Amino acid sequence: MLFLTKKLRVLQQGVDFKQIDREWHWDNFILLQALMATFACYYFPSFTKSLPLYNTTGFICVLLLHMGFSESLYYGVHRLFHSDYLYTNYHSFHHKSMVSQSFTAGSASLLEHIVLCFIMGIPIVGASWMDCASLSMVYAYIMAFDFMRCLGHCNVEIIPHSLFEWMPLLRYIFYTPTYHSLHHNEKSTNFCLFMPIYDALFNTLNPKSWDLHRTVRSGCGDKVPDFVFLGHVIEFDSALHVSFLFRSISSMPCVFRPILLPTWPVVFVVMLFMWASATTFLISFYTLRDRLHQTWVIPRFGFQYFLPFAKDGINKHIEDAILSADKLGVKVISLAALNKNEALNGGGIIYVQKHRNLKVKVVHGNTLTAAVILNELPNGVKEVFLTGSTSKLGRAIALYLARKGVRVLMLTLSQERFQIIQKEAPVEYQKNLVQVTKYQAGQNCKTWIVGKWILPREQKWAPSGTHFHQFVVPPILRLRRDCTYGKLAAMHLPDDVEGLGTCEYTMGRGIVHACHAGGVVHLLEGWTHHEVGAISVDRIDLVWEAALKHGLKPV
Template structure:
């Protein structure tokens, strides 16, 4: 919100919250009813198409958001290197979040996307105009004179008036009350283009309505002139705020005057970093005429265009989980990616055809893709995604294709000069690839270090146990991490009780005689602290006493079945402020929490450790723990009211 919010800052339907879409419902129902109950010339196709056009605008904007975030993660043509944080994500999606307020407030205020607000506002105006203006309905599909008139009116009065309106908005009075909210985003995203108070949107619509109303009054309006003009505005707005340069040089070489008729993303990016230059809407010639052209415009354009893909020091290799997880990626729905809640949303059921289509695309696109980038001190970090879902990792016939994708990713990282590749989620499965050891065996000369992060995962679990605990109950599938946790606890003199006989026998075989005296078979009263893995069942959880603390050691969190018990997060740590460009949540973890496996890869590169940590090799847990604290990563706290034993 602006520093001194002026009149008409909020949208009229703000009190409705997520129910704001009902204001459009009567118009949509009426236009649909009239269309299907009319015949021949009486059918009003133009009014009927308003709602599908609004949906197209939302899809168009989302395409740009996804493309922008993907290209910024890769680095190709990136303009501004500075990262985006949760504060910007919240500010650009909810007016109730003040810059000085906590970013966590966004979680409780719901999802009120400003991008939807301006589309909703435009839709209402279109419906009202179609119902009230003479010649505003029953428009033909195409009229050449109307299209030409729209173009000329935009190049003339619209661009001219916008230039001076924009300069006026940078005057202290209007800037502090309205336009400063838009300029709070130094690093822009496509959605930044519509982050304005309601009053500004009214002013902009009046400008853009000049060609629309003129063609209606002159009887030259058509469906294509309306839809084409608004799509052009959306296209140029999104492109100008995408933070990567994509306009090739040859376009200006073949047609030099185009330089004055079409801006580039780098041109408008300078307006957000310098503030007092490059005021033009989409056509820069008024900045040339009035001397407000930034002198670095051409240089920034060329350097941004020549910028190649970023070479990362650390790659975190993860995969898709559920079919809906693709929307939770940073390149998906930004509002979902910025929250840890992974439960299905009602509106995701409405777009199940898109979900089905995404499953088909990922099944055909057999290579990893970049979804995220971070910077940690001098280290460059990226997250790559394997286009496979969790369920596929448990299918025997998918084992070879998945291993092939992981191996290709490792070799690609090797070729690019990456220092460390850490295997996330099920990419380090023991049954799949021997905890990553398969790839080191196949390629013994690898320079990139393959890390499964098991040492730090063990350290996080061990240090998550409340102080003073003398006995824990162990329940879960016995993995590399599970054995190491049991061994570490016994070494510290903490008794480890098992719920099932087979777990007791297998753990006893792995422990030496000095430690196995601390291994017990559970009987009677169960401890208040449980260390649990993937396969803990409902029956197991029902055996726990009230107030039990469940601490998972697995990659995936257990299902929360007991409201009278406490569930710790999967092994994770709080990231330090030096980790930049963090504005999405890692799977189900809350904001600015990072899985121990991911952190381990960063530490491996930061410390310069030369060995692989995969297969049956595990980093010393005390060494990993101390390194994490030294680099600013912090453990998660235990609620004060959790019983210690």
């Protein structure tokens, strides 16, 4: 949960898709333990049935056996796994995860899991041999063992440094996430299982362990992002598409998954809580050209943006996020689809007009969105049918195409708004803009650009073979088998992106919405203007070329 832990992360970089895929089967060790327990119950039924529910002596015994035998044995075996042969063939897989996570604890070879189960079984067998074991002892020890391993790998320093200052001996009794992270990055130190005393005894204790612990706990490692993308929730599925719920699911494009249906009542309750929330949540981040890019999310669902009584609250929320970014020192903040809705805030212009001294640059990113849509159009197109034609994007697309000699059928009932846009075009190109009021006008045009939701009965007017380009959120339904449908405008991030492990809504890996990419380009170019309100048609080609120059690629 980055919004809670961002100041306590040991390593600041994110977890990328490669690490997520590598740790996909992190739960294998749980299956192995279950199989071993089943084997024990089957072949030694009298033993398992004879165990009492609780025995205090057993807990003391298992603790002493763990500290005396399991810890020292693990230390020796762990160092052995760092020898050339065992490390290359077995243990290196575990160490490929540079940014350790709780999932990393279970990411290891079968041999390592078997050895670990044997080490974990010594105290249980020992307590049983001394006739003081109990069922609660067995379950408590195994659960505590697995919990401590996950704790050490979690990359979030939850143990206060003041605890060790109050009782210095405690630092040798149990390890911390900071302590274990040093082993992943400096492999010749900090070999212990849970107790650093064995590293101290055998001179493998990393001298930076306690100073780094103090630094992380003080929050000094938290970095101010250069760029923030301010997103929002679309519907229940996208609300569940966050890495702190299901890391595996969030690493894939957001689609309807029946397995998530039982969680919907919980999401509904959370939605009611979020409605009253005044907090913007940090949900993901990545690094590009040594600059930190973060995604913050407004805790509002898509349908809430269309409730008249919610308008002021949502605007206040967006405004607070912009002011927070400005106070932190963020350079660019880019607004997601509904956060820059024309009816809501005029494409973000009200914030710039209200706060004249903003240092952070507010960007709606629609210039690049328009560029992406325009560059998707087939070469030589002569006519397009455009819905949502008087919106920010619709206006820019219509004016751009008119200048290129393309006839644009602009669907709008408002003659006044149409004439305002038509007059913006050079006189010699105004004839290329044609107002239409019905969908029937597009029945002979195979290039539809959809900027407003269209119903099935409206789609039927498109001729067979039509391609629907679109910039409407959410995307229109794919109902025509004889037609093709484009996705929302998007771009591939550059290849040198690091730490990206979450897919953005329905986008594939490494792909972001064009408005997100537009903010990235704004930062990389170092532009000092706000990109709000109406789209500058003259800048469409400029922004497109800048995006390609910086390694962003069309989908």
